[in-house]
């Protein structure tokens with residue numbers, strides 16, 4: 001093992017951000033993990049203090065700190081509520097990379113990220129086998145599925161799974177390039193792993209909607225994962241590869257907007273691609289910035305660019321209730337909360353009802369769910385309770401990873417509540433017109 | 434620490450509630466004060482009264498320093514443990530045992546979070562007024578141990594005014610009962626009075642009985658802007674001289690106004706010397722009358738403008754500026770030192786002027802806001818503790834602020850407590866005799882000196 005001085009030096013890059021934390025403890029009031037455990041090492045203040053301790057060489061146990069850092073959903077609730085404006089997520093993501101560099105990536109993750117995720121074609125192929133062999137799948141691939149945004153298949157524990165779709169989106173629509181229609185707009189689509197492989201129906205709903213509004217669509221032949229699973233495990237090497245790969249597919253196009261229906265992809269592209277890009281060349285960095293500037297969540301696009309409005313016809317009557325869960329990566333990270341609600345209220349099929357604590361994290365947190373399933377479920381159970389209490393028969397959201405977690409929680413509780421993406425609800429209303 | 438003793442603790446609180454890992458212990462080495470962290474030898478989280486009492490007794494038997502920790506938000510180092518000591522967490526003792534609507538009291542465990550309690554009380558149409566800025570996370574045990582104040586102190590008082598009864602463990606782990614559930618109680622010494630504000634140095638709270646009051650049915654907020662500090666201060670005195678006691682009477686200086694405006698673009702006048710935020714409450718008719726009187730007084734005393742909130746949304750806007758004060762200031766520089774000097778109300782202009790002089794003399798950035806109605810100011814020093822030279826000047830400036838507050842007939846701390854941060858100033862404000870008297874009490878009640886050693890009266 002290398003010496004502590006080296007690690008402290010590497011951590012210097014976050015020092016200026018670390019000192020901003022005044023240890024006021026206000027993050028305790030919003031951290032979903034702390035709410036379950038009451039342990040200071042689970043809240044942002046504790047983790048920041050630990051990083052500070054490593055930096056000051058107060059103690060040596062870097063593996064211990066790495067372990068504590070992993071007990072975090074990267075939900076950003078703490079950052080959104082921090083009086084001092086500490087860039088908690090930036091710090092955590094950078095620190096995970098530094099410490100992982102220092103103690104090394106686990107052999108399993110090495111295989112998963114470097115050998116599979118970083119090679120999108122191989123990844124796709126494996127996932128397709130996965131969908132055929134569900135249930136008898138071997139461990140590395142199971143982990144692979146899990147760490148790439150969430151878990152999708154069944155062998156572990158008593159989870160209730162959303163299984164891999166028989167036909168991933170990219171098989172159905174390997175490439176698309178249609179001209180701008182009535183809207184005069186041309187949109188690139190970034191599908192993301194979970195929609196592609198588990199919920200291709202969301203991808204089809206997006207296409208259906210854009211077609212309806214006369215928006216031209218470009219889907220590149222091969223686009224990989226947005227990189228967040230690798231990044232949140234501290235594997236910057238794979239992350240950089242993926243960003244480059246995606247750039248190749250998208251940057252050359254003349255697009256008005258890049259649309260995603262995955263909150264996690266949206267916030268990764270907008271917030272992380274441009275800031276964690278030390279490896280990129282200046283022209284690549286320019287491209288990344290342009291792309292990030294154009295990236296929009298699908299509901300945001302519908303409301304802000306196409307002028308979709310709440311119809312109001314959803315009020316009253318005997319219509320079934322629909323409620324909405326705010327993905328952290330949309331609301332806390334990008335401040336997008338009103339637009340998806342507007343999109344839902346544009347559908348005449350439902351009456352909208354807020355649930356309690358709609359913006360409280362569902363507890364998924366990508367690989368957090370795999371590593372700390374018990375905690376993740378305990379947090380998810382609160383979400384389930386709030387959904388059930390709302391009396392809604394459909395819960396909509398804007399992130400497929402949240403959909404996985406919420407489906408798991410609802411089905412374990414035996415609730416008969418459907419889980420949908422906001423855009424699915426909207427597309428359905430178009431079909432009925 | 435001895436293996437056998439750790440085993441014993443495991444038996445008392447359960448294995449999962451004994452934190453031995455250095456990494457876990459490191460997260461209980463600090464609080465919100467800008468002081469050096471100290472690593473405890475062990476951290477324990479009792480989940481029942483019995484376990485809490487046993488833990489205290491065991492620590493005393495083995496001469497282990499014991500520091501109780503609520504949310505760890507105090508600003509004076511009260512939860513920084515002693516080397517080799519034990520930190521005892523109260524956050525697993527977080528039940529509201531009773532809210533009695535007929536007799537207007539509540540009984541709680543010490544780890545209940547202040548805001549959660551206030552909300553539970555409010556749900557029954559009752560009111561628990563003490564509202565420290567940290568209430569979203571602070572614990573009632575911590576509030577009582579610090580005698581915490583808040584924004585409503587002027588009209589409703591501070592935590593002490595709501596403590597009707599206390600059950601606490603003495604250093605031997607014996608349960609002591611003080612006070613009662615009745616408004617009147619003269620049974621025995623007023624032990625509660627001694628324990629409130631004792632910062633964990635005289636006993637460990639197990640149950641707290643708190644007074645509740647009916648929720649005032651109406652309130653009204655306004656913001657008055659002044660071009661001159663003196664005028665703002667005279668307005669404060671005038672309001673009170675007219676026998677109106679607002680719930681809150683908050684103040685911000687020019688530096689704070691500018692920081693808030695930079696941060697939240699709320700439309701505050703950046704050239705104003707001072708700003709007062711005033712809220713009155715009570716019966717609707719009286720509230721209207723008081724609000725009109727206060728508005729007229731502000732104008733009469735020379736306010737540049739007065740804005741009265743007409744509805745809940747406008748009221749929220751008025752308070753947004755105050756809520757943003759600490760956030761806005763703390764973003765100016767990496768380290769934020771929140772001070773707490775308090776002077777008689779009429780001395781506020783003198784104190785503010787001195788703080789400005791001190792800032793100039795020591796070349797520091799200081800923004801001041803606070804509870805003008807209580808004379809409780811929060812001069813907030815914005816600095817970077819990594820800059821050694823500047824940090825020395827910060828320490829000297831703090832000394833100078835205290836000296837000034839004392840010379841104006843004020844006190845070291847209005848609400849943030851003494852802890853480690855201010856214990857060395859205590860004798861200056863009080864007297865040699867006070868120190869000896871306090872130390873004798875401490876020595877009698879805690880002969881081995883294990884209860885939060887070093888806090889308040891020093892070692």
Ligand SMILES: Cc1cc2nc3c(=O)[nH]c(=O)nc-3n(C[C@H](O)[C@H](O)[C@H](O)COP(=O)(O)OP(=O)(O)OC[C@H]3O[C@@H](n4cnc5c(N)ncnc54)[C@H](O)[C@@H]3O)c2cc1C
Pocket residue numbers: 023024025464465500501502503504505506507508511512523543564565566567570571572573574575576577578579580581582583584632633634636637638639759848849850885888
């Ligand atoms: C952003 C911010 C705003 C603040 N605003 C205010 C304010 O407006 N007014 C104000 O007065 N304070 C304020 N504070 C200071 C602080 O929040 C209060 O002192 C609060 O009461 C501390 O509560 P806690 O649960 O965090 O206690 P801790 O910090 O955990 O402990 C404080 C002291 O209480 C002792 N203690 C805790 N529990 C027990 C127990 N069961 N038995 C015996 N002793 C115990 C501890 O040993 C320690 O000495 C603020 C702090 C911050 C960070």
Ligand code: SF4
Pocket residue numbers: 020021022023024025026027028044045048078081082083084085086088
């Ligand atoms: S709220 Fe922000 S400043 Fe306060 S302890 Fe948490 S991270 Fe630090």
Ligand code: SF4
Pocket residue numbers: 030031032033034042043044071072073074075076077078079088
């Ligand atoms: S990102 Fe979420 S889970 Fe992680 S520390 Fe912040 S609030 Fe807690």
